[in-house]
Amino acid sequence: MMNFLGPVLGTLGIGGAIGYAAGLAVKSFGKLIGCALGIVFILMQLLAYYGIAEWHWDAIANTVAGPGAEAARTAAGALWKVLSYNLPFTGGFAGGFYLGLRR
Numbered sequence: 001m002m003n004f005l006g007p008v009l010g011t012l013g014i015g016g017a018i019g020y021a022a023g024l025a026v027k028s029f030g031k032l033i034g035c036a037l038g039i040v041f042i043l044m045q046l047l048a049y050y051g052i053a054e055w056h057w058d059a060i061a062n063t064v065a066g067p068g069a070e071a072a073r074t075a076a077g078a079l080w081k082v083l084s085y086n087l088p089f090t091g092g093f094a095g096g097f098y099l100g101l102r103r
Helices: 002-049 057-083 090-102
Strands: none
Touching (some): 002 090
């Protein structure tokens, strides 16, 4: 029984550790992008406040909600395919990735 559990636990451990690291990287990158978008929004509002620019938020919302939402779903699916491509330990990777995102 131990001959079987050793490789399985080793594979899950390696996959979990790699998944955790990848999850942390994706989360950190997401925070960076979120900060950048927040700064852009603040700058846009400043321009609108001082009468330099005018934003049509209804048109922006329609653009983002339509093709933008579908593009985000497609990108997330493509990212997962790339990250889990040809991994023999996808289960451990998925668990570690989830924990890395949650941390």
